[in-house]
Amino acid sequence: MGQGTQALRLARAGHTVTGLESDAEMLRVAREALADEPAGIRERVRLIEGDGLETGVHFLPGSFDVVLCHGVLMYVQEPDAMLAGLARMLAPGGLLSLLVRNGDALAMRPGTAGDWDTALAAFDTDAYTNRLGLTVRADRLDDLTATLAGIAAPLHAWYGVRTFTDHMSNDVELPAAAELDRVLAAEDRAGRTDPYRRVAALLHLCGVRG
Template identity: 75%
Template sequence: MARRLDEQIAARYPVGQRLRILDVGMGRGAQALRLARAGHEITALESDPALLRRVQEALATEPAGIRERFRLVQGEFRETGVHFLPGSFDVVLCHGVLTTSEEPDALLAGLARMLAPGGLLSLLVRNAGALAMGPGLAGDWTGALTTLDAPAATDREGRPVRADRLDALTSTLAGIAAPLHAWYGVQVFTPWGPDSGLPAAEELERLLAAEDRAGRTDPYRGIAAMLHLCGARAA
């Protein structure tokens, strides 16, 4: 499903355009590597030395052309202004980073300054408007009621993490001169079904097609587990 994010981002640009992309909090680097293989110039900012080493090892197995257009930078996500000049990137990815951010508005404002005219800020966040879906569909009525009364999210270890609402982020994006251009639901169906692993290839294609269409269609996209928001700087 991560490839759907790539497609949603690329849809703003002419086919074949080479983009300068900043990936803030690249994690294991899967998306950054995929975009580099597609011909884009990648700068990845990551604070975790272990993750940086892991991506460096993966890069070592790639062709020279991909290594040459992939730059790794160790640093805090809030310090983009220390490492890069304003307006340096066509696309800034901030996928999953807000879940652990204590000052999301300040972080997003810093990322928006990195955008060139016409640039795109891509956010992937937990959907605070759908947190009760999981416990509710599992028959955990206490959990559903608790979440509805005091929305909160937890990670796999049960630790609290941030979740965000579409209207609040829409307002934030407008305030940092990167107003909402498009938004999508991510994982509309898959989080709520039985965890039985990936289906066979033919069934997987149908699943991805259903997820893609639902993620673009109201009211389904509003109950997705995650939201993908694209804010666009004026050209």
């Protein structure tokens, strides 16, 4: 769950949330952020130190209505075992939400930046260097669709994320509210529309447990 940003937003929205994180420093940051929340929100959040590959140690089958795995699979060299463990935690009809780097569009970011050598190399690999300078991996829609079917949480819907704004730095100042609304509206429309969603930097996949 990283530093807990999404976990806290879900708790503020009224959900009961369990966060699993293996990095002690990330967990410390999350706990500090949680401590600043009102008591009603703190009561809805449970934070656990543990590895996503070992969910069976911490949770019984069918424990959750929704399982989020956002921005994690790129750091896992063999993701199938983790995905099977995540699906195992879903109650019948539960939702598995994945956010992954789009392996079919790795040439887009360097290509739009004019980095032609990196763009050409990206056509023949699923590895890339992320903004932290780490070499990680990307996933392809067809592969994940087959994996989700094989773990009894077949793909229900998918979206593209960051079609038009992937070139922007994480440190860029947000535009004024009206402009930001237009940016988000354009991204939302592109993320739901072919062919734009297929070249988005990230893919959001939703599998549903049978």
